[in-house]
Amino acid sequence: MxxxxxxxxxxxxxxxxxxxxxxxxxxxxxxxxxxxxxxxxxxxxxxxxxxxxxxxxxxxxxxxxxxxLKMFEIGGKVFGKLDMRKIARPHIEQIMLKHRETAHLVVPDGLEIVYIDKVECTQSMRICSNVGKRMPFHCTGVGKVLLANMPVEQVDEILRKKGMDAFTENTITDYNLLQKELEKIKVLGYAVDNEEAELGLRCVAAPIRDINGKVIAATSVSGPKVRMDDEKIKGIVTDLMAMNEEISAKLGY
Amino acid sequence: MxxxxxxxxxxxxxxxxxxxxxxxxxxxxxxxxxxxxxxxxxxxxxxxxxxxxxxxxxxxxxxxxxxxLKMFEIGGKVFGKLDMRKIARPHIEQIMLKHRETAHLVVPDGLEIVYIDKVECTQSMRICSNVGKRMPFHCTGVGKVLLANMPVEQVDEILRKKGMDAFTENTITDYNLLQKELEKIKVLGYAVDNEEAELGLRCVAAPIRDINGKVIAATSVSGPKVRMDDEKIKGIVTDLMAMNEEISAKLGY
DNA sequence: AGTGTTGTTCGATATTGTCGTACGCCGTTC
DNA sequence: GAACGGCGTACGACAATATCGAACAACACT
Structure with missing residues (x-):
C-alpha cells in the first residue's frame, strides 16, 4: 500500500x-x-x-x-456517536414503514449539519439523500430544530459565518424572521421545512437530547408536498417526538 | 518546565x-x-x-x-483499572474494619504483582505496605491466587524469568511443589501465605474476576501470625470470597 | 469542455529526532 | 558511610527524517 x-x-x-x-x-x-x-x-x-x-x-x-484517561475521553466521543446511530436505526426504519416516507438522522458538525443515517421509503417518488451530505442549518427542518435548541451566541456565529443563502423562494433569509421561527420551534418542540431547502419537499424534524437535556441530534421525515399535507404532518410529529424520547432514553449515559 | x-x-x-x-x-x-x-x-x-x-x-x-474506536478501546483499559480501584475501596475498608487487619488490592503486571490499594488496620502491630510496591508472584498469597488462575504457559514464563527466590525458610522454591500448591488453590478458590514472604506474617487472598470469569485482580487480608490463627483465617476466607464476588458484580462490563 | 479543488506523489533540503555521553539522584550492598 | 549500579534527565552533534513546494490525477461543478 x-x-x-x-x-x-x-x-x-x-x-x-x-x-x-x-x-x-x-x-x-x-x-x-x-x-x-x-x-x-x-x-x-x-x-x-x-x-x-x-x-x-x-x-x-x-x-x-x-x-x-484522555484516550478514553476522546474515544468516548467516537463511541457515543456510533452508539447513537446504532440505537436510532431501527427507530427510523420503523417510522419510515409507518408513514411511508424517507427518514433521516442528522447531527450538527461545526457550521453545518451532517446526515449520518437515512432510510428511504420505497415509493417511486421519494426523497433521496446521501449519508455524509452536509447542509446549512437555516433551510432544513433538522437544521432549524437544532438551531432552536442551541445557545444564541452559537446560532449567531453559524449564521454570520455561513450566511443564509436562498435555496428556494421559501427559504428564510431574513435574520429577524428566522429568530421568530426558531422561537416558535422552541415552543412547539418540532420544526417544519416548507419547501425551504427544495421546492416540492416538506419535512418534519424533532430533536434528540442527551441525558442532560442538551440537543445532540435530530431526526426527520421528508416527503413530497403532494403527500405531506398538514394532517399527515400532524401524525408524523406525534410519532417523531415520541420516537426521539425513546432514542434519548436508550442513549442515557 | x-x-x-x-x-x-x-x-x-x-x-x-x-x-x-x-x-x-x-x-x-x-x-x-x-x-x-x-x-x-x-x-x-x-x-x-x-x-x-x-x-x-x-x-x-x-x-x-x-x-x-481504537482510542476508546485503549482508554477503556485505563478506565477499567481506575474503576476497579474505586469500586473495591469501600469493600476492603469494610473487611479491614471487621477483621481488624490490613487489606490489599493487587493486580498482575508483567512478571510481578503490584499493590494498587491498601487499607491498613489501626492496631499498633500491623502489616504496613506501599501502594505501587511490586512483589514476585510465587511468595505472596495474592500472587499465588493469580498464578493459580492463569494459563500454564504464562505461569511458566513468569517463574522462568523471575525465578523463585526464597524470602523466608517457608517460601516455596521448588517448581513441582508450587504446581501442587497452585492446584490446591485452584480447587479451594483462595490462597494462604504462611510466612512465605515475611516471617511472622500470614495472609489470605482471593481472586476478582471480570465478566468473562477471567481473574484480573486479587484482594488479601494480612496480619501477624500471632493473630492470624486458623479459625480467624477461616472467617476471613468466607468474607473475602463473598466480597470479591460483589466487587466482580459491580465491575460487570 | 473547462475550471477549481482535493487527495496523493515525489524529491530536495532544512530541520528535527536520534542517540551517545554525561550527570545527578536514589536504592542497594558491603 | 562509601561504593556501585541503574535510573531518569540533560545536552549537543549529526544522520536521518519530516516538511513542503511542485506536480499530477481524479472528481465535482458549471
Missing amino acids: AKDQYLIQSVSRASAIIEALSNHNTMGVTEIGKFLGLHKSTVYGLVSTLEHEGYVQQNPQTGKYALT | AKDQYLIQSVSRASAIIEALSNHNTMGVTEIGKFLGLHKSTVYGLVSTLEHEGYVQQNPQTGKYALT
Missing part, C-alpha cells in the same frame, strides 16, 4: 509506547526502551511529548509512566 | 489532528491543514501514520478522515 511509504516514525513510535503502557500498569523510560528496542533518550522525548499532550502522566515518586 | 524542550513536533501535530477529528465528525486532508496551519503534505503523512496505527480511517467515497 502506497500510503505506507509516508509513515512518520516518531508517530509510530509514540503509538507503540501507548500500546505498551496499555498492557502494563506503569513503565519506566528504560523499561519502555528495552521493551520496544529504542534508546532511552528517544523514549524520554516521546513520553515527554505524550505527557505534554495529556496522554500519559509520570508518578513523581516512582518515576514510572502510565496512561491517563 | 525542562521537559518541554524535548517535545517532538510530529507527535504533537498528530495529537492536534486527533483533537481536531474528535471535534468534527470527519475532515479532509486540506481541511485539517487549514484548521491547524499545516501543509497538506505534512497532514497527509500524519494521517496516513495514524491510519496505519489504527486511530483513524478514511471514508473511501468522500476521502474524509474520522477517528476510529
Whole structure:
C-alpha cells in the first residue's frame, strides 16, 4: 500500500509506547526502551511529548509512566456517536414503514449539519439523500430544530459565518424572521421545512437530547408536498417526538 | 518546565489532528491543514501514520478522515483499572474494619504483582505496605491466587524469568511443589501465605474476576501470625470470597 | 469542455529526532 | 558511610527524517 511509504516514525513510535503502557500498569523510560528496542533518550522525548499532550502522566515518586484517561475521553466521543446511530436505526426504519416516507438522522458538525443515517421509503417518488451530505442549518427542518435548541451566541456565529443563502423562494433569509421561527420551534418542540431547502419537499424534524437535556441530534421525515399535507404532518410529529424520547432514553449515559 | 524542550513536533501535530477529528465528525486532508496551519503534505503523512496505527480511517467515497474506536478501546483499559480501584475501596475498608487487619488490592503486571490499594488496620502491630510496591508472584498469597488462575504457559514464563527466590525458610522454591500448591488453590478458590514472604506474617487472598470469569485482580487480608490463627483465617476466607464476588458484580462490563 | 479543488506523489533540503555521553539522584550492598 | 549500579534527565552533534513546494490525477461543478 502506497500510503505506507509516508509513515512518520516518531508517530509510530509514540503509538507503540501507548500500546505498551496499555498492557502494563506503569513503565519506566528504560523499561519502555528495552521493551520496544529504542534508546532511552528517544523514549524520554516521546513520553515527554505524550505527557505534554495529556496522554500519559509520570508518578513523581516512582518515576514510572502510565496512561491517563484522555484516550478514553476522546474515544468516548467516537463511541457515543456510533452508539447513537446504532440505537436510532431501527427507530427510523420503523417510522419510515409507518408513514411511508424517507427518514433521516442528522447531527450538527461545526457550521453545518451532517446526515449520518437515512432510510428511504420505497415509493417511486421519494426523497433521496446521501449519508455524509452536509447542509446549512437555516433551510432544513433538522437544521432549524437544532438551531432552536442551541445557545444564541452559537446560532449567531453559524449564521454570520455561513450566511443564509436562498435555496428556494421559501427559504428564510431574513435574520429577524428566522429568530421568530426558531422561537416558535422552541415552543412547539418540532420544526417544519416548507419547501425551504427544495421546492416540492416538506419535512418534519424533532430533536434528540442527551441525558442532560442538551440537543445532540435530530431526526426527520421528508416527503413530497403532494403527500405531506398538514394532517399527515400532524401524525408524523406525534410519532417523531415520541420516537426521539425513546432514542434519548436508550442513549442515557 | 525542562521537559518541554524535548517535545517532538510530529507527535504533537498528530495529537492536534486527533483533537481536531474528535471535534468534527470527519475532515479532509486540506481541511485539517487549514484548521491547524499545516501543509497538506505534512497532514497527509500524519494521517496516513495514524491510519496505519489504527486511530483513524478514511471514508473511501468522500476521502474524509474520522477517528476510529481504537482510542476508546485503549482508554477503556485505563478506565477499567481506575474503576476497579474505586469500586473495591469501600469493600476492603469494610473487611479491614471487621477483621481488624490490613487489606490489599493487587493486580498482575508483567512478571510481578503490584499493590494498587491498601487499607491498613489501626492496631499498633500491623502489616504496613506501599501502594505501587511490586512483589514476585510465587511468595505472596495474592500472587499465588493469580498464578493459580492463569494459563500454564504464562505461569511458566513468569517463574522462568523471575525465578523463585526464597524470602523466608517457608517460601516455596521448588517448581513441582508450587504446581501442587497452585492446584490446591485452584480447587479451594483462595490462597494462604504462611510466612512465605515475611516471617511472622500470614495472609489470605482471593481472586476478582471480570465478566468473562477471567481473574484480573486479587484482594488479601494480612496480619501477624500471632493473630492470624486458623479459625480467624477461616472467617476471613468466607468474607473475602463473598466480597470479591460483589466487587466482580459491580465491575460487570 | 473547462475550471477549481482535493487527495496523493515525489524529491530536495532544512530541520528535527536520534542517540551517545554525561550527570545527578536514589536504592542497594558491603 | 562509601561504593556501585541503574535510573531518569540533560545536552549537543549529526544522520536521518519530516516538511513542503511542485506536480499530477481524479472528481465535482458549471
